[in-house]
Amino acid sequence: MAETPLVGIVMGSKSDLPVMEECATQLEALGVPYELVVASAHRQPEKVREWASSAAGRGMRVIVAAAGKAAHLGGVVAASTPLPVITVPMKTADLGGLDSLLSMVQMPTGVPVACVAINGAKNAAILATQILGSGMPEYRTKIETMKQEMAEG
Numbered sequence: 669m670a671e672t673p674l675v676g677i678v679m680g681s682k683s684d685l686p687v688m689e690e691c692a693t694q695l696e697a698l699g700v701p702y703e704l705v706v707a708s709a710h711r712q713p714e715k716v717r718e719w720a721s722s723a724a725g726r727g728m729r730v731i732v733a734a735a736g737k738a739a740h741l742g743g744v745v746a747a748s749t750p751l752p753v754i755t756v757p758m759k760t761a762d763l764g765g766l767d768s769l770l771s772m773v774q775m776p777t778g779v780p781v782a783c784v785a786i787n788g789a790k791n792a793a794i795l796a797t798q799i800l801g802s803g804m805p806e807y808r809t810k811i812e813t814m815k816q817e818m819a820e821g
């Protein structure tokens with residue numbers, strides 16, 4: 669039987685997938701089971717709400733939400749779940765991703781999201797694993813090992 673996903677990755681478009689595959693690959697390297705879904709906050713609002721509102725009940729502990737342009741996906745997801753949400757602003761052709769970044773990082777009081785760098789998919793995976801590690805020692809150990817390897821070059 670497949671392991672229950674602990675991290676849910678959601679992105680606004682299939683066009684985000686080439687970048688967000690880096691997040692999935694990093695989670696795999698850290699041994700974290702995840703689920704990946706494409707759901708747009710403005711094209712498929714009901715799908716987003718249903719997925720986000722059921723995530724905690726399905727066993728997920730952290731959500732990674734990636735989107736570009738007027739990137740409200742992370743905030744919409746955060747409105748529908750008690751889980752921590754890490755957002756990944758996608759680099760965009762017109763404004764270089766500053767549009768996505770500002771849409772995500774300027775959440776009003778009461779509904780916070782964390783935000784990594786533009787196209788920071790790999791860091792989102794590491795941060796998600798660190799959050800898991802705050803309560804699950806096996807993931808804390810994975811992060812400690814990774815940091816040790818970085819220190820050794």
Ligand code: RP5
Binds near residue numbers: 735
């Ligand atoms: C956002 O709009 C998506 O997250 C994507 O980054 C951007 C462009 O989407 P497509 O027009 O490529 O589907 O919703």
